[in-house]
Amino acid sequence: MSAAATNRPPPTCAHAQQAPVWGGLLSRCRECGLVATAHRPRFEYGEAYFVEEGTGYDFDSPFARAFDAERFERELGSLEARGFSGSVLDVGCAVGTFLAHAKARGWEVAGVELSEFARGEASRRLGIDVKASLRDLPTGRAYDVVTLHHVLEHVHDPTGFLAHEIAPRVGRLLLVEVPNFASLAAQSEGPRWKDLRPEQHVHHFDPETLRATVAAAGFEVLRVHTLAEPMWSLPAALRTLRMLRALAGPRAFGPDDLPAQGPANAPDWRPPQGLRRGIIAASRIAMLPLVRWIERTLRAERLVLEAQPLGTRI
Template identity: 25%
Template sequence: MLERLSKCPLCKSERFLNYAEITDHAVSKENFILCKCSNCELLFTNPRPTENKIGPYYNFPEYYSHEDKAKNLTQWIYQKVRNYTISKKVDFIRHLKRKGKLLDYGCGTGEFLKAAKNKGWKISGIEPNEKARNQANLKLNEKVKNSIEELNKNSDYDIITLFHVLEHIHELRKTLKNIITHLNSDGYLIIAVPNADSWDCKKYGKYWAGWDVPRHLYHFNSKSIQALQTEFNLELKEVKPMKFDSFYVSLLSEGYLQKDSSLLSRYWSAFKAGIKSNHSAKTPGQFSSNIFIFQKK
């Protein structure tokens, strides 16, 4: 079942236009419309599967963030890179605060939380996907909940992270408001999202894996990130690039674009595209994916 939005999910403007028609290359092969808000420039899938009906679009072997075991070479590479980036994420949050209370929203199978716990952090997680949540809870002694509503209302966190999660959340405004209420006054909200203004998006066009419809409901650029700050009374403190994402997104994109080509050809093309995408980014916010670090005003 599809739901049609009459307002922008971020700024609530009623002024938006059709932007592009994108195919779900990974699962259903269905086409979905992206709309662009005329006010804040957020791109959003419209119409979109309802929250109760989107589950099957995630239930496929290649949805790697819900899997612990590698089943093919691409997934093996993903997990090796993920293990490296997890250590970097822990270093990153420890640069902001040496230790404290951490909430990871959309924690997947819990690897990041496990690494943070090993460094002395008090951890909690939110993961709506039952399979991934069960795997996480085996590692984390039932510290992962299904939704933010299940958290103790008095729970406050020094750092709340959403690594490639915000683009998946149906109730965008309500969820962000709830998240921010759990953030300490001097805490940090860390949001990582793909960049539809990146070089690799322009290169691959409708085959860009970062669209990932209908799982990705939104796409942010600098103007929509500014709107997010305004709407939720946040202050952007810093922007960091996620340089590995350009390679991984390019690899998936090559698979959609060059289905009949050899694996070696796709890997080589993706490697070159990843290098060029990173080289073309003149500032951190222009990379294939970017990390935005916010505090309450």
């Protein structure tokens, strides 16, 4: 969450022509396409953000533990299968969940976290000194892999942040994950999309604007792909089917379509048992071709980009 709670006005692209989106909740640059919130976020990432459902995300709920284990193990497995290993720096590491998975798989881990509460938790859980700022890391130290999980959308000047603070730390690979504004979820749910979060998310990226932002910061973009939410449930299956209405074309959302206030995770979730577990597994298999098609066409909810510093050879 570095640089997130500052008070500078968005958008950060230098272009003057902005078009309102979703009844003025957001604006889209007419020249570069970057989408920014019309709010001027001043969100404080205090303890509540990390433990409460509602404005934040309870990282220790049964749902969050299962959700994070599935997505982070898949991500680390993919990196390792392609020959990446060694050190990993997670920027905006929250309470250290990703780094705990990486550490258990043999990575040397380092973290940066703006929030004092989360930083303390991450330091305690990982047994390392998580830093408050990238500037507090050892001078000149670069890491094999640098990850930003749902950080860049909080940053007021993403290109400057990537160019000046992140790039010097990237040894081999930069991995950025953000919510996908071009996802079927965003385009079908509009202001009720759970990742809108207009008080926290300064920018909303799609595959093109994320690629352009990272390239402008001096990286060579290697891969842009999208991933569906890792957890599966019957409500998730129904939601996926409802999202298909976005394929019919953009819907007109207005100021009366209020942003969702609900929790980002499922407070009452428990691991499914017995028959229910079997039904959920069957629905997941039945829906898999559709989910894979949504991912392949860059319409899934999690937008992931991998890049290397210009001039390096992987």
